[in-house]
Amino acid sequence: MATPHISAEPGDFAPAVLMPGDPYRADRMAKAVLTAPRIISDVRGIRAYTGTFDGRELSVMASGIGMPSMSLYATELYRFYGVERIIRIGTAGGIAGHVARGDVLIATGAHTTSSMNEVRIPSVHFSAVADFHLAAAAMSAALGDPQVKVGTVVSEDHFYFKTPGMLDALAGVGVLAVEMEAAGLYGVAAAEAKAALAILTVSDHVLAEGLDMTAAERESHFDRALELGLAAAFA
Numbered sequence: 001m002a003t004p005h006i007s008a009e010p011g012d013f014a015p016a017v018l019m020p021g022d023p024y025r026a027d028r029m030a031k032a033v034l035t036a037p038r039i040i041s042d043v044r045g046i047r048a049y050t051g052t053f054d055g056r057e058l059s060v061m062a063s064g065i066g067m068p069s070m071s072l073y074a075t076e077l078y079r080f081y082g083v084e085r086i087i088r089i090g091t092a093g094g095i096a097g098h099v100a101r102g103d104v105l106i107a108t109g110a111h112t113t114s115s116m117n118e119v120r121i122p123s124v125h126f127s128a129v130a131d132f133h134l135a136a137a138a139m140s141a142a143l144g145d146p147q148v149k150v151g152t153v154v155s156e157d158h159f160y161f162k163t164p165g166m167l168d169a170l171a172g173v174g175v176l177a178v179e180m181e182a183a184g185l186y187g188v189a190a191a192e193a194k195a196a197l198a199i200l201t202v203s204d205h206v207l208a209e210g211l212d213m214t215a216a217e218r219e220s221h222f223d224r225a226l227e228l229g230l231a232a233a234f235a
Contacts, residue, residue: 003076005043012040014050014057015084016233017077018226019070021091021181023047026062029089029226034058046073058233063088067116067155067184074185078192085134085195087229088185089222092153092177092200095167095207099149104225105176106130106138107198109152112183113163120187128155128186131195137235138199138228148228151176153200155183167206178206197232199225 002008018033020026023046030037034051041048041061048061061077063070070088077083092105099105109129117126135150142148152175154167159180167178182198189196201222 003080005046005072006041006048006076006081007043008040008048008081010081012050013048013077013081013083014059015082017059017061017083017086018089018229018233019061019063019073019086020089021063021065023062025222026060030060033226033230034060053230056234059083063181066157066180067112067114070181071116071184071188074188074196075192078188078194083194085131085233086185086189087134087232088181088196088198089225089229090179090181090198090200091203092179093204093206094177094202095171095205096174096176097171099176099202099205100147101202101205102147103202104148104228105153105200105202106135106142106148106150106228107153107176107182107200108135108150110155110183110186110198111152111170111175112155114155114157114183116184117187120191126187128183128190130186130197131189133235134195134197134232138197138232141228141231145224147224149176153177153179153182153198155179155181171207177202199229199232201225
């Protein structure tokens with residue numbers, strides 16, 4: 001039962017999928033955490049793996065960049081492959097003053113500049129929120145770690161274009177960071193009556209200078225987010 005974007009067979013995916021944006025990161029993640037990982041899909045450079053973690057089935061697949069790509073894959077996973085939980089493990093740019101490079105964010109909700117969720121219910125401003133049980137499991141696994149922050153993020157369509165003053169205003173109302181996929185994922189999960197969570201490593205601070213991570217540093221800071229994602233996957 002292949003879809004236009006996934007070549008897996010029915011039953012190939014585990015109930016929980018860890019979903020980074022970067023296909024290379026998905027490859028590394030699968031090989032790092034899964035026992036006996038097998039490739040179950042390889043379409044358009046996006047490989048999906050299923051194996052076991054502590055004796056339980058788990059899948060890993062990349063989403064690509066942006067809400068359209070995330071929404072496409074999430075819809076097919078939930079609707080056609082019986083996936084119940086998707087945990088995005090990604091990066092974000094900090095905007096709140098108390099968020100530092102290397103922090104890990106558990107995104108309880110995602111504001112957005114995109115119209116993707118606005119079209120779901122006409123005349124309603126849709127609230128894109130994480131699944132409570134997944135978020136609670138990740139928070140419990142954090143064990144009070146001061147580098148783990150919990151709150152909302154904002155998902156943008158544009159990486160380079162920024163509306164002047166917008167991020168400062170969002171920081172002023174407590175939004176932690178900016179990224180590009182969580183609101184799309186949360187919208188699809190709600191529409192499909194499934195569960196989703198985004199756990200994000202702060203790779204840079206958008207409103208402060210000189211705080212960008214190198215690519216190598218991003219990978220070295222990734223383990224904590226992955227640890228929390230595994231806790232959520234089996235909540």
